[in-house]
Amino acid sequence: MSESTWSPSSIETDRRAFRRSRTVRSAAVSAVSTVVVLGVLGWLITHSAGWPRVQETFFSWDKAVESFPAVLKGLWLNIRLMVVCGLSILVLGLTLAIMRTLRGPIFFPLRLLATVYVDLFRGLPLLLLLLLLGLGVPALRLPNVPTELVFWGAVAIILSYSAYVAEVFRAGIESVHPSQRAASRALGLSNGQTLRHVVLPQAVRRVAPPLMNDFVSLQKDSGLIAVLGAIDAIRAAQIETATDFNYTPYVVAGVLFLCLTIPMARLTDRVARKQGWHGAGGTL
Template sequence: MTAGPIDRVAYRRSRSRRSTLTAMVSTIVFAAVLLVVVTSSPGWSRVHDSFFNLRIGWESLPALLDGLWLNVRVLVVCEVLVLIFGLGIAAVRTLRGPVWFPVRALAIGYVDLFRGLPLLICLYLVGFGLPGLRLQGIPTNPVLLGGLSLVLIYTAYVAEVFRAGIESVHPSQLAAAKSIGLNYRRTMRLVVLPQATRRVTPALLNDFVALQKDCGLISVLGAVDAVRAAQIQSATTYNFTPYVVAGLLFIALAVPSARLADWAAGRLATRQGAV
């Protein structure tokens, strides 16, 4: 006798429930053991007072939220600019023909330079080097200079992501678009870019999750964001709790984006599996 469809479904559900229960129990046991080890350590009382002071954390929260709002604004503006410039550089790198070689070489040089340059060094070079030139029209606002550094670095990463998506479109589709009379511009806009963008959406979301964290580095130029606000509060209270609160705020900002990236990756995998 073979098991029917209902028996197989019931068996799978029971295995799923057992797996979920096992994972829950193991997680609780691990968390309990970790909590006991940490709280029973000799220096826990001092660490608790220095890093987990609820009173200081609550009192510093308004200033940290004001700083986080600056980080959010920088993030939104940088994301839009990175998408625009990254797509443009990716399109330039996919141009064919010897006449476009100088433009392709410039795009390749830009990507190689800023993809290999550490963000912190770029922040110092842009934030202190550009104002040092004393040229007319060069901004001196640390927020603008920090945002410019973020755009320069992340545009290089996003350009490579877009290029990979563009090159993943099968050549037969380009030939089909050419056969019905579409020129290169319309082929890119109507055939290539929609597919490329859909395929690289999970990778783009992951890059923007990283950008959310790196927005806190603009504090090295003097911008009063969440990180700099935590530094000010820590120096005032002689306590490290504001840094912990700032870290939790960044985590709360990044977790929804990370789950969105996971959802987009899962949806893309499902769609590809169904094709």
């Protein structure tokens, strides 16, 4: 029978119809249950005794419109910080991972240096690093040393996150089976060529979802630079709040950060599922 005249049997047709009906039924049940749960929660919240005060203090539309331009302007600093720090973290983290996986006694000093670096900056809280570098170093007034708060805030974020990213890269490098290296060496590739053309492409592909999760965290933690006084989204919201003690600008800043992180989180889940991480993101 030719392919153009083929048609599914009645059993297969019934099977497909049953699957479609189950899919439609599941979608309808999910939609109805979601609407019911959200409706009940919304009714309970909006009819509680303290809701008018909460609405006025945290969800004032007029205050949100008034503070939005300042908070959005501050968010631009967060975005620039995320891009610059993200690229620097990838380069430094990969360098540290390669240093930790170098073989042979001659590379022991490099392995030791990378290990000390990772242990040190993974053990120090990011907030403490921000205070030490962002406030401490400019106070020294050293010659030819930058004193900008944003610069030292970015340095603190890079130092902290590169230690975590280095371990992610190292896990990917060590996950490549030793036979891959042996086969590359048998084909005449040098150690450097093996690392560049065989090991690193596989390692980076395997750890792409964890790296993207770290970038999602970086998007949020860039707001910690506000403790140094830099006018980012959080600091701008704090300034707007201080005028009348209405906390709506903080909510505006939170919504803007969500607009950045949620798409990245969904993209991370999609990449993870394509990589075979079937548990990533559940069914969303």
